[in-house]
Amino acid sequence: MFVLKKNINRLTDEELMKLFIEKDHQGAFNVIYERYSKRLLGYFIKMFNGDLPQAQDFVQDLFIRIVEKKHLFDTEKKLYSWIFTIASNMCKTSFRKPSAISLTSWKETLEQEVPDIDKLVFKKILRAEIYQLEHHHKVVFILRHLERFSLEEIATITETNIGTVKSRLFYATKTISKKIKNYAPEDWVDTFKLG
Amino acid sequence: MDKHLNESEKLIQQWLETKDFESLSDNEKALVLNIMDKNEYQLQYKIISESADLYENESINAVVPPIQVDVSGSSTFWFKSHPIYHTILAVAATVLIMFWIKTPSVFVIKPNGTTQFITQHDTIEIIKEIMDTVIIEKEKPIYLEKIKYVDNTIEYSNNYCPQQQEDRLLEPGITITLPDSKFNSNPTKTNAIKDDPTTSLVFNILLTD
Structure with a gap:
């Protein structure tokens, strides 16, 4: 047992999960929590457009689900994909379409406060547009471009294939670009015109 | 899509x-x-x-909430979720037990066949009587007993006189000897105090007085 405690941090995610499933090992669960909680919190923050309290609640709920549904985990598969699948499904079931955001008023407010505002406004609008994407587009976009998952990993998490993931990424980006093109910074537009 | x-x-x-x-x-x-x-x-x-x-600042500054999950408490039977195949197996086992207890009747449908009414007996009633008493009739002669009372008439003649007892008081057969009235048949067995030797045991006061 002493050896186990000493080396528990060296175990892989799947070995820790197996230990937790078979023996209800509290230490193994704690290590899993340490490894994943921060990243999951970041993921939920992105999914909820920076809403930290909601993201924290979701991290708690997700780990409670892991404890309750641990018998459903296939130890032959990767733990991260299982956890992010649960996380994505949680966002889907709790997802509420946000009310339309007045982008013009944002820009006017920010222009008064910050002199060089274009990039800041663009980022703000970009966040809002990502948040307003359809759920299946938003998940793949955030997992790919904000969380840096590979296409194969995203396909596993979303339980689809790589072709579907590429397609969703392509159309998600296209949707955002349609809505956001009027708010692109001036220097970018100039560059486009010169080209 | x-x-x-x-x-x-x-x-x-x-x-x-x-x-x-x-x-x-x-x-x-x-x-x-x-x-x-x-x-x-x-x-x-x-x-x-x-x-x-995009969310770099929020993600870096965000504080992960401490986990508040009791892992050990989750393993109690009644509050533990079970995999769906457990439920399916339980239902299948229940159905098997039901079939094992009662065999289902088989229905055969013949679309082109003729309809027949088949009487099925699923209950056979057997009545068994055990005769353990034998009555044998035997002819037996009947004996009739008659009691017949016959009146006997005694005829007394006028000369007949039933014999009476002799005059025994006047002529007793034995002599009775009467006891002497002066003889004391129950003499007194007491003594006077002066003649009693046990008086020495009595206190002197009685004597001196």
Whole structure:
């Protein structure tokens, strides 16, 4: 047992999960929590457009689900994909379409406060547009471009294939670009015109 | 529903993540321009590249809440969730036990056959009587006993005189001797106190007085 405690941090995610499933090992669960909680919190923050309290609640709920549904985990598969699948499904079931955001008023407010505002406004609008994407587009976009998952990993998490993931990424980006093109910074537009 | 990408779109999707428009070769630019204009490509490239650090500050400063899950408490039977196959197995086992207890009747349907009424007996009643008493009739002669009373008439003649007892008081057969009235048959067995030897045991006071 002493050896186990000493080396528990060296175990892989799947070995820790197996230990937790078979023996209800509290230490193994704690290590899993340490490894994943921060990243999951970041993921939920992105999914909820920076809403930290909601993201924290979701991290708690997700780990409670892991404890309750641990018998459903296939130890032959990767733990991260299982956890992010649960996380994505949680966002889907709790997802509420946000009310339309007045982008013009944002820009006017920010222009008064910050002199060089274009990039800041663009980022703000970009966040809002990502948040307003359809759920299946938003998940793949955030997992790919904000969380840096590979296409194969995203396909596993979303339980689809790589072709579907590429397609969703392509159309998600296209949707955002349609809505956001009027708010692109001036220097970018100039560059486009010169080209 | 998103349609699947053709080969050109797949390539553009790949370049959008790695190259801006100016970094593309001439052939690549030509292929891109068949799908979208330069501004559109450049904007999509910017969207992807700017997305990487959109929530960087929030994610770094965010504090992970401490976990409040009692792992040991979750293993109690009644509050533990069970896999669905456990439930299916339980239902299957219940059905098997039901069939084992009662065999189901088999219904055979013959679409072109003639209808017949078949009497089925599922209950056979057997009445068994055990005769353990034998009655044998035997002829037996009947004896009749008659009691007949016959009146006997005694005829007394006028000379008949029943014999009486002799005059015994006047002529007793025995002599009775009477006891002497002066003889004391129950003499007194007491003594006078002066003649009693046990008086020595009595206190002197009686004597001196």
